[in-house]
Amino acid sequence: MRATLLGFLFAQALFLIAFTPRSNAYITAEEQIMLDWIKREGGEFKVTISRNAAGVRGIFTTQNVRKGELLILIPDHLVFSVPSVPAAEGAPLLLKELHTPCSRLGPYLRILPNESQVLTGYNFPEEYIRYLADDRLEAQVLRYFKQHSRSTFEGQNDDKMMMTIPEAIGRANISLPYYEYVVAMLSSRTFTLRKEALSMVPLLDLMNHDIRDINQLDSSLGSRGVRLSAGKDMLKGEEVTITYGDMRSDELLLYYGFLDTVTSPPRLLAVDHRNFKPNEFGDLVDQPLTGPEEDIRAEIARLQHILAKFENRLETLGPIPNTLPYLAGLLRELHDQRREAIHYELSRLQRLLEQHDGQAEL
Ligand SMILES: C[S@@+](CC[C@H](N)C(=O)[O-])C[C@H]1O[C@@H](n2cnc3c(N)ncnc32)[C@H](O)[C@@H]1O
Incomplete structure (x- = not known):
């Protein structure tokens, strides 16, 4: 009798595991630590970090928000900027920050995607380049993206750079694929807030792309940080996106990996x-x-x-x-x-x- 009841409960548990719809929605401990850090540092937000239906990490409203309302404010001192130069030449500054044990941006750096989670033309895997199946696309990857990372990695562009790789990380050894990853991250996560700089902004750089979106970024002088205002009324739980620009699939693939x-x-x-x-x-x-x-x-x-x-x-x-x-x-x-x-x-x-x-x- 006892065995039958246990068997019945076990079967029910299996049924529930198999048929309960699985949600992608979750936030990791490190992501929550970053949100708490932003708040302690004076940031404001009506969003949290989670995953959308396709499993892509992004940000989502935690309450209903009216058009024009402030969604996110990130104080200026949490922004990381490099000079507005080609990503391969600006990357040593990000490399330095990633190698600084007590970086002021620690909680932010810890939630950045790892090497296997970033894809652009800069770190496009060699094995797959020919499957772009187009001379011009393949040339773009080989002669522009990858060639630039490689020549910079080998020190050939040092005379143009504000900081070289050895200046950034001393004698630490890094591989070309790791450098390509850092370049790819810089290239795919920066905003142009000022003419002369490329800026990485915690939380705001978790916004995914939607060409139809109309949320507004504002970093104008006197705004005490970088602000994002809702471009439309939004319901609690909606994904907050931004447009990366009017790009076609081949451009999106090489610049952002989707x-x-x-x-x-x-x-x-x-x-x-x-x-x-x-x-x-x-x-x-x-x-x-x-x-x-x-x-x-x-x-x-x-x-x-x-x-x-x-x-x-x-x-x-x-x-x-x-x-x-x-x-x-x-x-x-x-x-x-x-x-x-x-x-x-x-x-x-x-x-x-x-x-x-x-x-x-x-
Ligand atoms: C600025 S980050 C956005 C946040 C990113 N999802 C994350 O978790 O770090 C840009 C990257 O997000 C992903 N992404 C952005 N918009 C996307 C979309 N519409 N579909 C699929 N992936 C997207 C791509 O990997 C892209 O390179």
Whole structure:
């Protein structure tokens, strides 16, 4: 009888474990220590740290907030800034801070992501570069991001730098992948609060990207710190995001390690845009091409050529290795987004041509 009851309770417990919906929402002890530290140092916030449905760490409101209300205030003395230079050349200052045992920013530095949690073009794993499946994207990673980290790591840019790696950490030995990680972190977590500086701001740098967002950052003189105000009414528990800029999936991948989630209507990758200039990312305007007819025909031919080359490349490459399943998945999704966007634009252009032909026949 006792055995039956125990068996029944055990089965029930198993059922509950298996079918209780698991929430991603949690805050670690170190993250809570950072929040307490910010508060003691004079910060104010109506948010906490947690994870969203996709498991990505971010910040979330702890109460209903009205549009225009202050969401977060981080005092100036908790901000960490480096000169506004390419990330690979500014990184020794962050390296120094990370190697300072009693840094004033200790509670903040302890919650920064580890090497396996940061991905940008700077620390893009060699093994996966060719699966970008595009000459220009691969060149961007190899000749711009990784080459810059490597040459700086090897001391070739020392004469341009405010602080060199040995000045930052003395004789401590670090590897190139570790340096790439520090560069990647600096590049993906800084705000431009002042013209001459790149700044890391505790808590605020936990905001994830959403292109549609309208929350407002303010660090103007006299504001006693960096403030974030709600751009809209928000409910308790909502994720607080900010826009990192109007970036396409290939740019987001190389600068931040994720892809655009707003994919309807599909958007050409930056490298496929007719106004893309090699070695130049940013600010491509989505002004649809509407004519004249010879331009539409030329654009159709250009996109068809890109698509054929891309499919051919993918076939030659074969399956993406699963050494890093997260990155393999991202690359597969990038390929799908690219293909879908080119097809979508080709159909739009073909329809336009048909309209032109129809009008010509009248
Ligand atoms: C400034 S940090 C934001 C906080 C970050 N989630 C963390 O826990 O440290 C930027 C990084 O967050 C992640 N991220 C930001 N927005 C994202 C999004 N919309 N989807 C997926 N990952 C995102 C990427 O890893 C990106 O490099």
